Amino acid sequence: MTSFGFSLLATNGAARRGRIASAHGTAETPAFMAVGTAGTVKAMTADAVRATGTEIVLGNTYHLMLRPGAERVASLGGLHRMADWPGIILTDSGGFQVMSLAKLRKLDEVGVIFRSHIDGSAHHLTPERSIAIQHALDATITMAFDECTKFPATYDEVAASMRLSMRWAARSRDAFARRDGYGQFGIVQGGIFPDLRAESAAALTDIGFEGYAIGGLAVGEGQTRMFEMLDVINPLLPDHRPRYLMGVGTPDDLLGGIARGIDMFDCVMPTRAGRTARAFTARGIFNLRNARFADDARPLDPGCPCLGCARHSRAYLHHLFRAEEMLGSMLLTAHNLTYYQRLMAGARCAIETQTFEEYAVATREGWARGDD
């Protein structure tokens, strides 16, 4: 059993090329993590997820605690075994989705009481319970339980929320059962206020985690402000720990995040878009329901090795979405995830060869050029 670790292999400006080592294998960074909300990356088999180059899958504590239930997952051998994903799994703390999905929430110093959006049943989520659930799920990477600060919010609201999250972070760390090859990440909060972000980063590094996440961004503040906050936060985080920008984002967000020192990303965008006929490609985003694809015999994204591009035409994908065939969602989800992973692989290579800025420029030029 290896210990959980992060090796910084190369840097190129602020961009970092690294490797995470864990009980469930390694992951090359910068890494994009596929979102597997309820124990499955929607519309994909685990084999198909692997084939995209994905090395980390994210599970959602809120969803899994409600259905099928954390203890049930544990009795089935944990999330890795249940979902046939022997690789790294990161679970969120549940806090974000309690705020966005659950009903009748009541928050105090201890935690959050809420009702399930599925059956109305009452649940109490605290730092201790969140960490216990993530343990039961057998998460390789456990996230500290935090409050999702609303946006926009006043300075005082953000400060109070962040400080509660820091107290919860300390309780989360105390509740975390250290095991070889497993790690826990703290989450920097503080909204768009640099001094609050600095206070949060200091509080977390003082506690000490195996990695640091940046929460509370991509919530409506806009890309410019998000990038400004990354420029503020990243220098405050230790070099030898991975940095994870939560819930981000578009391919352009990823390039900007990498340029500012982010190592890990997750987002529903590639998978959700794949189910609604939107394709990410080297020439930008296409909507495959568009009539212009009806007779287009070309591959969606030439050079892409995914099944949809290697074996099918744009016209076939268009047909599948028009006919509401599940295979459309299956192929396009796989394609989009493959696109994201190829973008990350390209970024890793560019950092190694000290050409990340050129890579980002050329990639953005391709998007801007559009389809032929």
Added chain:
Amino acid sequence: MTSFGFSLLATNGAARRGRIASAHGTAETPAFMAVGTAGTVKAMTADAVRATGTEIVLGNTYHLMLRPGAERVASLGGLHRMADWPGIILTDSGGFQVMSLAKLRKLDEVGVIFRSHIDGSAHHLTPERSIAIQHALDATITMAFDECTKFPATYDEVAASMRLSMRWAARSRDAFARRDGYGQFGIVQGGIFPDLRAESAAALTDIGFEGYAIGGLAVGEGQTRMFEMLDVINPLLPDHRPRYLMGVGTPDDLLGGIARGIDMFDCVMPTRAGRTARAFTARGIFNLRNARFADDARPLDPGCPCLGCARHSRAYLHHLFRAEEMLGSMLLTAHNLTYYQRLMAGARCAIETQTFEEYAVATREGWARGDD
């Protein structure tokens, strides 16, 4: 290019073990053909279909002529190329679904005028047009255009409908462009009237086709009567041509059909059931939404090599259906098709070893025994 052919390799009572050879490869019979209505076996990639042991996929002329359109499929290289299925494709004539799905049908000696159930557009389907569409789709096996006789119907109604279908069969044969490795099947009609079935079989063998289908069964007459009709019809068909029982059926129907000399079957049952949580297994049919599976860590059907059985638990499949995750439909469709193909492989082996009756008895005993 091979010519289209059928070799009878062994018999066991009336049961037949054979092999179809075609321009798109061979298929071992008795064969179950997967239904790929709109150019995709629902919820499965072509690779996943292949992995089940499926050698023939069925396409629906009615669906494909309306969407994406037969000429469009032709311009995309045909159905094999479009759908990534280089194997054998059989297309139906469109007649059955015109009767069950289309609006404002008007039938005369020439053919059927109808409106699309998708957009209300008007179409005229004749024997000549049906055969031309199937040619454009590049069907390995083209079906003659026939009228789907309603059930129940009087003797006179069935006789008139069958005789129209026989005149259409002659026109279908005239319209068929013979090509090496491609074949065309006539369809025996005549409802549940032995003398009409005999008249139909004689008319078709007089025309001469590469294979013979039995239509108008499994439409409400019940299994006993269906089997009685098979006992009547099969002896009337030439030994050296494949016999295809259209739209049938349950695993038990398949065993009964094979015992009576049927070589080919197709049915939406395994794929449709897979999307609604119903699983075919060696111990009968399970509904995976049932609460008793919530904590069942066992594989769905021990010994089944499909992904769902080999890598997952019943509890996980249950969870996927409860959470309405697409992966549930994907895994269970693959499982059911694998089950059907294993049933057929077992039947082929049993015929070769002159043990088909024992095989059928033992298989039915397993279903009756139920789950442990």
